[in-house]
Amino acid sequence: xxxxxxxxxxxxxxxxxxxxxxxxxxxxxxxxxxxxxxxxxxxxxxxxxxxxxxxxxxxxxxxxxxxxxxxxxxxxxxxxxxxxxxxxxxxxxxxxxxxxxxxxxxxxxxxxxxxxxxxxxxxxxxxxxxxxx
Amino acid sequence: xxxxxxxxxxxxxxxxxxxxxxxxxxxxxxxxxxxxxxxxxxxxxxxxxxxxxxxxxxxxxxxxxxxxxxxxxxxxxxxxxxxxxxxxxxxxxxxxxxxxxxxxxxxxxxxxxxxxxxxxxxxxxxxxxxxxxxxxxxxxxxxxxxxxxxxxxxxxxxxxxxxxxxxxxxxxxxxxxxxxxxxxxxxxxxxxxxxxxxxxxxxxxxxxxxxxxxxxxxxxxxxxxxxxxxxxxxxxxxxxxxxxxxxxxxxxxxxxxxxxxxxxxxxxxxxxxxxxxxxxxxxxxxxxxxxxxxxxxxxxxxxxxxxxxxxxxxxxxxxxxxxxxxxxxxxxxxxxxxxxxxxxxxxxxxxxxxxxxxxxxxxxxxxxxxxxxxx
Numbered sequence: 001x002x003x004x005x006x007x008x009x010x011x012x013x014x015x016x017x018x019x020x021x022x023x024x025x026x027x028x029x030x031x032x033x034x035x036x037x038x039x040x041x042x043x044x045x046x047x048x049x050x051x052x053x054x055x056x057x058x059x060x061x062x063x064x065x066x067x068x069x070x071x072x073x074x075x076x077x078x079x080x081x082x083x084x085x086x087x088x089x090x091x092x093x094x095x096x097x098x099x100x101x102x103x104x105x106x107x108x109x110x111x112x113x114x115x116x117x118x119x120x121x122x123x124x125x126x127x128x129x130x131x132x133x
Numbered sequence: 134x135x136x137x138x139x140x141x142x143x144x145x146x147x148x149x150x151x152x153x154x155x156x157x158x159x160x161x162x163x164x165x166x167x168x169x170x171x172x173x174x175x176x177x178x179x180x181x182x183x184x185x186x187x188x189x190x191x192x193x194x195x196x197x198x199x200x201x202x203x204x205x206x207x208x209x210x211x212x213x214x215x216x217x218x219x220x221x222x223x224x225x226x227x228x229x230x231x232x233x234x235x236x237x238x239x240x241x242x243x244x245x246x247x248x249x250x251x252x253x254x255x256x257x258x259x260x261x262x263x264x265x266x267x268x269x270x271x272x273x274x275x276x277x278x279x280x281x282x283x284x285x286x287x288x289x290x291x292x293x294x295x296x297x298x299x300x301x302x303x304x305x306x307x308x309x310x311x312x313x314x315x316x317x318x319x320x321x322x323x324x325x326x327x328x329x330x331x332x333x334x335x336x337x338x339x340x341x342x343x344x345x346x347x348x349x350x351x352x353x354x355x356x357x358x359x360x361x362x363x364x365x366x367x368x369x370x371x372x373x374x375x376x377x378x379x380x381x382x383x384x385x386x387x388x389x390x391x392x393x394x395x396x397x398x399x400x401x402x403x404x405x406x407x408x409x410x411x412x413x414x415x416x417x418x419x420x421x422x423x424x425x426x427x428x429x430x431x432x433x434x435x436x437x438x439x440x441x442x443x444x445x446x447x448x449x450x451x452x453x454x455x456x457x458x459x460x461x462x463x464x465x466x467x468x469x470x471x472x473x474x475x476x477x478x479x480x481x482x483x484x485x486x487x488x489x490x491x492x493x494x495x496x497x498x499x500x501x502x503x504x505x506x507x508x
Contacts, residue, residue: 001263009266010505015253018501022494025355026246029493032347033239040339 061133062120069114076111077120081131083107090128148190152407160184160402166307173307173462176280179395180303183402199403210400213295216288218397219281220365225390226281226492227345227369228382230460235486236340237333240444241452245490247436248456251276251429252498255421262417267291270502272418275302276425277495278309278457284401285362286499290506296405297415301422303401306459312423313430313466317454320434326474328449330483338374345371352497358507359500366492429457433487448483455484458491 006012042049058064059074060081066074083099084091093112100107115121122132141147163181167174186206191197199206212218235242256273264272267290274286275298283302287295305312318326349367353360372382437453451471455464464484471480 002261005263006257006260009260009269011257011260011266011269014502014505015257017505018253018256018498019250021355021501022249022497023243023246025352025497026242026490026494028355029348029351030239030242032351033236033242033344036236036340036343036347037334037337040337040343 060120061131062115062118065118065120066114073108073111073114076105076107077115079105080107080111080115084131090124090130092127093129094127143192145190148192150190150407152411153188153190156184156188156405156407156410159405160188163304163402172310173303175394176303176398177307179398180300180402183399184300184405185402186399187403187406198406199400200406200409206400206403209396210404212393212396213284213400213404214288214292216285216361218393219285219288220361221393222281222390222397223362223496224365224369224385225393226460227366227371228373228385229390230370230373230489230492231485232344232370232489233336233341234333234482235489236336236344238483238486240440241448241483241486242490242493243440244433244437244448244453244456244487245458245492245494246456247453248429248433248458248487248491249277249494249498250432251278251425251427251457252495252502254428255425256502258424259417259421262421264414264417265291267506268294270506271298272421273425274298274495274499274502275305275418275422276429276457277491277498278302278306278426278429278459278463279492279495280306281397282362282458282495282499284397286503289503293409294414294418295401296410297418298422299401300405300410301419305422305426306462309426309457309459309462310466310469312426313454313457313463314470316427316430317434317451317467317470320431321438321450323474325438325450326471327478328447329475329478330449330452330480331446333482338376341374342371342376345374348493352493356497356500356504358503359496362496362499363493366496426457430454430463433457449478449480452480452484452487456487456491456494458488458495460488460492461485463491464488 059078066077079100080096083096083103086099087095097107112121120132121129123129160181163177163184166172167177167181187199196204198204199210201207252273255276256269259269259272260266271287271291271294274283277283280299280302284295284299287298345367349363352363369385372378372385433453433456434450435453437448437450441447441450449471451467455467457463464481467484468481471478
């Protein structure tokens with residue numbers, strides 16, 4: 001009887017461990033359940049997620065067609081594509097060169113020729129072009 | 134004449150004494166509360182009638198009493214002392230419980246954990262008074278407000294206290310609408326009671342199916358001693374949510390649970406024979422039971438207020454009181470109190486989250502206590 005009875009029966013320890021276990025179990029369940037619906041969404045769209053995860057990212061549309069060209073050409077083509085994104089959908093080559101100059105990047109005629117030959121850039125007439133995405 | 138007198142001497146009229154009379158009155162009161170006041174009628178009516186059955190005075194040695202091996206009642210009582218009925222009731226509870234609100238906002242589960250403080254503080258209190266540790270553990274579990282769990286643990290640890298503990302547990306469960314509101318009002322401000330909680334998100338079917346499997350594995354890995362309770366609870370819920378076992382779920386939540394409830398109520402009531410039940414220990418058990426309920430309610434409410442310090446979407450602290458696992462009565466009481474202050478505040482669905490979490494929490498607590506008490 002009294003506090004000694006509590007100590008003799010390890011009452012304090014049992015209480016602490018007991019409450020700790022109840023909280024731990026429900027907290028763990030809380031963590032799992034909080035994320036369960038997110039896991040289900042991922043599972044339901046697993047094909048999309050996996051393809052996005054393992055898909056080799058191409059620096060610009062049409063990269064595969066010129067991937068054997070020298071690195072400098074690939075780099076310039078990448079720059080050209082990034083600049084094209086800042087221009088209108090239909091653009092003049094002069095605008096592209098001007099913008100490249102302003103940004104301090106070089107886009108050689110050779111690079112543009114290759115992009116045209118491989119039909120990565122398509123002429124629309126009236127000196128306008130578009131990127132074949 | 135001698136035969137007539139001899140027969141009369143064996144009748145209840147000749148054997149009745151004050152203790153039996155008192156217990157018969159207790160039984161009648163429980164029946165009255167169940168029928169007239171609608172306090173847990175499905176439990177109090179069979180238990181009250183069981184008390185009448187157990188306290189009809191009769192001579193010993195004729196295999197009538199629930200404690201006499203070979204009597205019909207003794208066979209039925211087997212399900213109580215061997216802990217068979219509580220898991221079957223859990224099967225039915227699982228098959229009728231919708232865990233959606235808990236899945237929608239799992240944070241509210243922690244309120245169900247906090248409310249289990251009532252179990253452990255009562256355990257400490259019972260030890261302080263002088264109960265042996267297994268008895269104290271069985272008394273403490275009354276604070277879980279979960280009748281089947283109380284019976285399950287008491288049958289394992291202190292079967293001689295089954296009568297008073299189960300009567301205390303079920304009586305206080307029935308008295309939740311009386312016990313809880315004053316504590317809830319005492320610990321909350323009017324502003325807090327008016328908090329409206331955001332609508333819970335919609336829970337997908339897949340979540341509902343995965344939950345009983347994940348819940349079962351997690352809880353039983355942490356508290357293996359609760360395996361009989363959790364296996365049935367989560368199996369019942371899986372039957373309900375699977376969508377392909379509707380017949381089994383239907384049986385579990387109707388015919389099976391009703392049958393077991395009748396047998397459990399009757400035998401628990403009949404186990405309260407006056408000479409076993411009317412002892413000073415029973416009085417202490419009832420006092421500690423009330424204390425357990427009070428502490429459990431207060432812990433849930435206070436913890437809800439504590440959580441509000443950290444969460445963006447505020448919690449109405451009244452729902453903390455539903456952390457005691459008297460399903461769904463304590464959730465209804467929360468709704469009732471919230472409704473008093475704001476007629477358009479519907480917190481019932483939110484309160485169901487800590488309420489069902491409380492069932493899980495009290496079963497884990499029972500497993501932990503059992504683990505420590507088994508030599």
